[in-house]
Amino acid sequence: xxxxxxxVIVRLTVLVKETAVTDAEAEARRKAEAERLAAEKRAEQxxxxxxxxxxxxxRLAAEKxxxxxxxxxxxxxxTPSETKITTDYHLSLRANLLRWATLTPDLGxxxxxxxxxxxxxxxxxxxxxxxxxDHRYALWEVAPEVRYYMGEKKAWYLGAMFKAGQFNYxxxxxxxxxxxxxxxxxxxxxxxxxxALDLDFNLGLGYLNADFEKYEVIDxxxxxxxxxxxxxxxxxxxxxxxxxxxxxxxxxx
Numbered sequence: 683x684x685x686x687x688x689x690v691i692v693r694l695t696v697l698v699k700e701t702a703v704t705d706a707e708a709e710a711r712r713k714a715e716a717e718r719l720a721a722e723k724r725a726e727q728x729x730x731x732x733x734x735x736x737x738x739x740x741r742l743a744a745e746k747x748x749x750x751x752x753x754x755x756x757x758x759x760x761t762p763s764e765t766k767i768t769t770d771y772h773l774s775l776r777a778n779l780l781r782w783a784t785l786t787p788d789l790g791x792x793x794x795x796x797x798x799x800x801x802x803x804x805x806x807x808x809x810x811x812x813x814x815x816d817h818r819y820a821l822w823e824v825a826p827e828v829r830y831y832m833g834e835k836k837a838w839y840l841g842a843m844f845k846a847g848q849f850n851y852x853x854x855x856x857x858x859x860x861x862x863x864x865x866x867x868x869x870x871x872x873x874x875x876x877x878a879l880d881l882d883f884n885l886g887l888g889y890l891n892a893d894f895e896k897y898e899v900i901d902x903x904x905x906x907x908x909x910x911x912x913x914x915x916x917x918x919x920x921x922x923x924x925x926x927x928x929x930x931x932x933x934x935x
Contacts, residue, residue, distance in 0.1 A: 771796065773930040776882065778922045781806055786821060792829075792926065797836050800829040806847075816899055818857065823847030827868060841868040843886055852899070856907065860894025872926070882924035890914045 774792050781788035790804030804827075809820040825845035832838045844865040851858050866888015873881040891914075896907040 771931075772928050774880070774926040774928045776802065776804060776924050776926050778804065778806070778924045780923050785810065790825075790924075794831075798831050800831065800839070802827045802829060802841075815902075816852070818850055818852040820850040821847065823862070829868075835874075837872050837874070839870055839872070841870075842866075843868050843888075849892075849894070852897075855898060857897050857899070857904075858894045858910075859897065860892060862890060862892045864888060864890035870922075878928050880926040880928075882922065882926055884922040884924065 772794050774794075776790035776792055778788040778790075786806050786808040788804060788806040790802060792800050792802035794800045804825045805823065806825075807822045811818045811820075823845055824847060825843055827841050827843035829839045829841040832840070842865070846861075846863045848861050849859065866886050868884055868886040870882060870884035873883070875881060890912075892912045893909075894911075895909045897904045898907055899905070
């Protein structure tokens, strides 16, 4: 410091540069921190948006699959039953319409254990007499059968059958009473009418053995006239037009 006259000159040195540098660095750090926080926030928002998008896509895919499944089930339900392949297992009640037409009640059951194989059994029974019991028509018969169904619709079939029973016929002066037994090969076709009704056309060829006695009725007393046995080969052992009513159905999954 120096004195010149009445004036005093004071020189001060202020370190401005270092303070300015420090403020710039702090500002840069604040700016960088703000940018980092903003980047993290954007990343979090993008992650949440991606998760939301994937969840929405999964929901839409599940709804589409459910709709397609329902549409397929409706299509199968609406398809006429006679044009679909049989893929079910069912138990049905059978009736031979030709037997009923001759006043011979006939009923049976068929169990379709799979689309290609079925097990059936029919039973018949009747007992009629007229002209003061001088004429008689009586019969009982049981006929089991195994069937193999063929074709795309599983409507045609081949089978093997056996039957046994007893009969008592007296349509003229001489009556015949005895046992019968036979069997053979069957073939047929099932015509689907709706979901619960079928028409069954069946024809069988084979053999029939009848062991019987002949008799006459004289003054109300049956008089035996001898025994006879007949064995007939290549015999038309069956001719049916049947009606089937499906009682139980289980669809194959």
